[in-house]
Amino acid sequence: MTMNREYRASEPAREGVAEMPGPVLIEFGTSWCGFCQRAQPLIEAALSDHPSVEYLKIEDGPGKPLGRSFGIKLWPTLVMLLDGHEVARVVRPNEVRAIREALKRGSREAV
Numbered sequence: 001m002t003m004n005r006e007y008r009a010s011e012p013a014r015e016g017v018a019e020m021p022g023p024v025l026i027e028f029g030t031s032w033c034g035f036c037q038r039a040q041p042l043i044e045a046a047l048s049d050h051p052s053v054e055y056l057k058i059e060d061g062p063g064k065p066l067g068r069s070f071g072i073k074l075w076p077t078l079v080m081l082l083d084g085h086e087v088a089r090v091v092r093p094n095e096v097r098a099i100r101e102a103l104k105r106g107s108r109e110a111v
Helices: 014-018 034-048 065-069 096-105
Strands: 023-029 054-059 077-082 085-091
Touching: 014 065, 023 034, 023 065, 023 096, 034 096, 077 096, 085 096
Parallel strands: 023 054
Antiparallel strands: 023 077, 077 085
């Protein structure tokens, strides 16, 4: 899986995200956020062990409905979904272990 380096300004509709099959990790943040910048190597390291996870990197902020629908308050927030249902959340990760645990909870093996 290729690591997304840029936050997408456009976002999918919540209904579309809910219909995505399998494991999906959504990262909410911005390119200018220091916490987001510091988390990138951690996210990349954790995702390297989970090539089957769909990864969405979404620019968040006021008026962004997807982030509001998930109740995002701090950046970065990682939301792990399995078949459209939230199974884990990591807010402002500062260690790779927390992200790996969220990814593990979203894997088919954990079901």
